[in-house]
Amino acid sequence: MTPTPADQRKSGNPATQAEINLTVKQQREQKRQAKLAEYQKQLAKRRRSKLVWWIVGSAAVVVIVGLIVASIVFAPAPPKQYEPGSEGAEIEGVETFENATEHVDGTVDYEQNPPAGGPHNPVWLNCGVYDQPVPNENAVHSLEHGAVWVTYDADEVTGEELDTLKSQLPSSYVILSPYEGLDSPIVLSNWNHQLKLDSADDERIGEFFEEYWRSQNVPEPNAACTGALDAPGKQ
Structure with a gap:
């Protein structure tokens, strides 16, 4: 006796039978949902990766800015600038x-x-x-x-x-x-x-x-103040 189509869709295995009972549309919908779930999973992963890099990058920028500010704040003050004197100014106590x-x-x-x-x-x-x-x-x-x-x-x-x-x-x-x-x-x-x-x-x-400072009224104005003796303790 030739099996009918209904007989061909039957199986003694429950799992196999459940799969057989799914329509083609249901199977496609199931695959679509699986792909959507995988896409959302990858999208969330990329977002987390971008967030991590953004946090790392922001922290690096903060550190660099902090170092620049610190180098400015704590850098030694530049030497004072004076013009050679001898203008005859009167200074109390001299x-x-x-x-x-x-x-x-x-x-x-x-x-x-x-x-x-x-x-x-x-x-x-x-x-x-x-x-x-x-x-x-x-x-x-x-x-x-x-x-x-x-x-x-x-x-x-x-x-x-x-x-x-x-x-x-x-x-x-x-x-x-x-x-x-x-x-x-x-x-x-x-x-x-x-x-x-x-x-x-x-x-x-x-x-x-x-x-x-650098007065022109000294015995030897403009003579050198380098190239001679370094005493102990020179910094």
Whole structure:
């Protein structure tokens, strides 16, 4: 006996029978739903990936901006700019002297403390910042060339006070060094001129540099303040 179409659609296996009972339309709908679900799954995955990269990129931008801002905020202040002085300005507290210029060997007993001119070593001291006392005789030679020698009491001028003092210095023709036996916390010296101060915030520091830095009234104006002696402690 030949099986009928109804008999051909029957199966003894329930799972197979259930599949047979699905119409072609239902099977297509099932496949479409499966494809849609897979598409939505991939779409969600791509969205998560984009979100992760956006977060990573934003964080990187924040870090870079932070580094740039930090480099600007915490960067050392540029050196002060002064014009060579000798304009004859009167600055309160400045003492003036009459010191002779002469090259000598050995130590010198100076009239001022620290010295503001007088006999000195034939070799000048290279200008710059020193964290140890420097030889008087070489520093005085630098004064002869128009430098300003900034000396300070290392027991009183420290930390922020010392940083404030450094921030007012030009990039050349200046010596900064501690000095023992000062009767003021800070003393500025130029050839035959000296100013004693109590604080690094004193506005007369700038006035002194404006008037006496690279003065044309020194014995050897415009002579070099480099290429000679580096004393111990030069930074």
